[in-house]
Amino acid sequence: MIRFDRVTKQFDDGTEALKNVSLTIPTGKLTAIIGPSGCGKTTLMKMINRLENPTSGDILIDEKSISDRDEVELRRSIGYVIQRIGLFPHMTIAKNVALVPTLIGWSAEKTQNRVNELMNMVGLDPDIYINRFPLELSGGQQQRVGVVRALAGDPNIVLMDEPFSALDPISREQLQEELKNLQRKIHKTIVFVTHDMDEALKIADHLIVMRAGEIEQIGPPSEIIHNPSNDFVRQFIGLERINNKRSFGQYKLVELSAYFFQANTGQQIVSVNNSVNVSEAIELLGQPNADVLAVYDDEQFVGYINQSALLKAVLAKEEGVSVHD
Amino acid sequence: MTDFLETLQSRSDLIQQAFLEHIYLSFVALAIGIVISLPLGILIARYRKFAEPIIGITAIFQTIPSLALFGFLVPLMGIGSNTALIALIIYALLPILRNTYTGLTSVDSSIIEAGRGMGMTRTQVLKQIEFPLALPFIMAGIRTATVLTVGIATLATFVGAGGLGDVIYRGLQSYNNSLVLAGALPVALLAIVFDLVLKWVEKKATPKGMKI
Known part of the structure; x- marks a missing residue:
């Protein structure tokens, strides 16, 4: 020792x-x-x-x-x-x-x-x-x-x-x-x-x-x-x-809507449907020119989410607590 | 041409003696030069703040024209082979010192750290790692010093130390071109032969694993 x-x-x-x-x-x-x-x-x-x-x-x-x-x-x-x-x-x-x-x-x-x-x-x-x-x-x-x-x-x-x-x-x-x-x-x-x-x-x-x-x-x-x-x-x-070590990669974005934000900060945006899961969202955010995801429910805009919001959301989900700012 | 050969024959005693003196002067100066500058090089490679001034001093000596250096030494030391030797040693110092220092300091520091980290003492690191890896540099310095010394030893004649300069000087004084040549050619040959031999030694000194 x-x-x-x-x-x-x-x-x-x-x-x-x-x-x-x-x-x-x-x-x-x-x-x-x-x-x-x-x-x-x-x-x-x-x-x-x-x-x-x-x-x-x-x-x-x-x-x-x-x-x-x-x-x-x-x-x-x-x-x-x-x-x-x-x-x-x-x-x-x-x-x-x-x-x-x-x-x-x-x-x-x-x-x-x-x-x-x-x-x-x-x-x-x-x-x-x-x-x-x-x-x-x-x-x-x-x-x-x-x-x-x-x-x-x-x-x-x-x-x-x-x-x-x-x-x-x-x-x-x-x-x-x-x-x-x-x-x-x-x-x-x-x-x-x-x-x-x-x-x-x-x-x-x-x-x-x-x-x-x-x-x-x-x-x-x-x-x-x-x-x-x-x-x-x-x-x-x-x-x-x-994400890889935990199970929450499978959560759908629709389940995390509490963590969406509405203000567009002028960053590069990629549109996604709210049926994609967290793993896919992370992959999208990992690409260049994708700072924020604009989440849509079919044609209806729901809100924006970025990496840190996603992190908070999944942690909250995993630990059963809410981590609002 | 026939003149030259005749001169070689008739003056063979003089030439032979001068040749031996020349070799003696060059080698003794070189040997002492190595004995001084090799340890000094190792020392300044370890205590690097002294490197700059010490190399600087030897560099200043190097810039003094050789004939002038002989001239400076005569009032101090009188004439004779000791005076010539001192001048030659001074010239041999810089190349050997600088190459020893460069060779030792250019050994990859991670290799040295590996050695120390595995429990080699400082002396072991120096003997088993730094020195073998620096040897090609050191040999190159010795080679430069040798060629330099053989050339400058020609001036030893002016302080009465003999050498092939004697033959050249006598030839010049008596307007005997053959005699000048009989002194100059051996000096040139000596320098070339030593250069080649030491080049070969330098190659041999490169550790086998470094040639790949």
Whole structure:
């Protein structure tokens, strides 16, 4: 278990990256830290292996403060995968993966067995790949190596800093899937920083939503989707995802007429019939030149609705309460 | 042409000695230049606020015309090969220093962060990551310095340090064009041969994984 106890981080230029943050990252789970850029999520992660040190407060691993531990020794016990792959281009794949085992002095044989085992685990045939150089591999293959390199020393904790963000969408999805499957076998404590909500919802057991150096909400993805703690979280998750995860996509607009408004604000308008459902309406609003829907009951104009009104309407519907302004 | 060959034969002792002196001057200067500027380059790559002034100072030295630099040194150091060596070392500094600095600072910062994040010490990062990746740059600097030094060593004759400049100077004084050529040609050849050899070394120094 990793525990942050009232941690504050202020950089030399005065920016406060973390404001009095206390949280717990559970053992053996994949915890995703998510938030817009500049929210302090990477700083928070880098404090776990002391690439950043707190200005005040304490970080504890298994209830032991890491501030008294030797940085180098601590980092060797924690896996680390960085955003832009970060494989060493002048070393073979085998040498790259064997880095931490070599640093901590494993025997050559044990190291080699471990390298082969890990390469097989991510579907890269050791006979083919271990003597190649990183640039001879595709981006997806390189980041697979990046992931197994972090696992090589058999750490209990693995930190991943937006590891798949530089990959093409297809490789990204594949690697997310593989990471999920891998985690089912290895049960490491993985801290995964991302700004991609789809990614976080897909792979995480546990979610930390951050904004401007503060924690907005912590919990399992399902809870955050069903119970966003505030407007920011709700907005960050996005209407579409809430819609996908809930049943109210099937509500017809006619059921939401209480949330229609009558004033045309001069925005781009698309006309729809009030028999369309919420899913279809969201799709229409997602198109360019469609800020507002003009809803008609056959020929009869009923009112306008936009994204935020729609959000209020469906939330009210779902929770059985009314959220009038 | 026959004149030239005769001169080569009759003055072979002089030419040979001058040639050896020339190589000695160039190489000792280069070796000391490397010993000074390589660690200095590593240092200023780590403490970057010192980079600008230190590179600036060596650049100023570089702009002093070589003959003038020899001239400045004579009143301070007298004549002899030490004076020549100091002038040559000063010229060798800038290319090596600047390339070492550029090479080290151009290593992708994410690679260095990966190394540190996995628990490499600063020395390990320097030895195993930064230095191998900067080596092609450093070798290019050494190559530039070598060619420069071999050329400028020709002026060592004016401070009595010998070298192939001796042969050229004597030829000039006695209006003996063949003798001038007998000094100038080996200098040119030396420079070209070292350039080619070091170019090859530079290529070899490029890590295998970087050539893809």
